[in-house]
Amino acid sequence: MLTAMQADEKALHYFHQGFNCAQSVFAAFADQVGLSEKAALRFSSAFGAGLGRMRGTCGAFSGLCMVAGFCKGNLSGNPEEKEIIFSLTRELAEEFKKEFGTLTCRELLHMDEEMEASARPNDRTSVYYASRPCERCVAFCATKAQSILNNYLS
DSSP: OOHHHHHHHHHHHHHHHHHHHHHHHTTTTGGGGGGGHHHHHHHHHTTTTTTTTTTOOOOOHHHHHHHHHHHHHHSSSSSHHHHHHHHHHHHHHOOOOEEEEEEBBBTTTTSSOOOOOOOOOOOOHHHHTTOOOHHHHHHHHHHHHHHHHHHHHH
């Protein structure tokens, strides 16, 4: 198990290598959820930049939800079992919104409502990192994910 600081450092390491926010959070926990790094990066790749760069739900939050699903996800169609993961997801969403004001990538980046015309990601420059809260979102979600995993694995 990682400490919260180690978890956010590992997630930020992925982010600074150019991986998207969802990949950065989820891949940081690949070994703890029984996946290879390669599998974790592939599974989470479509969720970055608000799902395929459409700027919907924050990708870092999506990565957190993948970890939460591993720990508390339902294994049947039983409504009571589904309620457990849905309740946890709602709790995490409230914590994220309290910290950042919204779950929506577009709003986090102060963008207009139109989907960006291109699916091509922005170049990672110092201006890129300074102009957006993504590093903070990745670190926050990695810390939350490690906490959930610590409770699950203990």
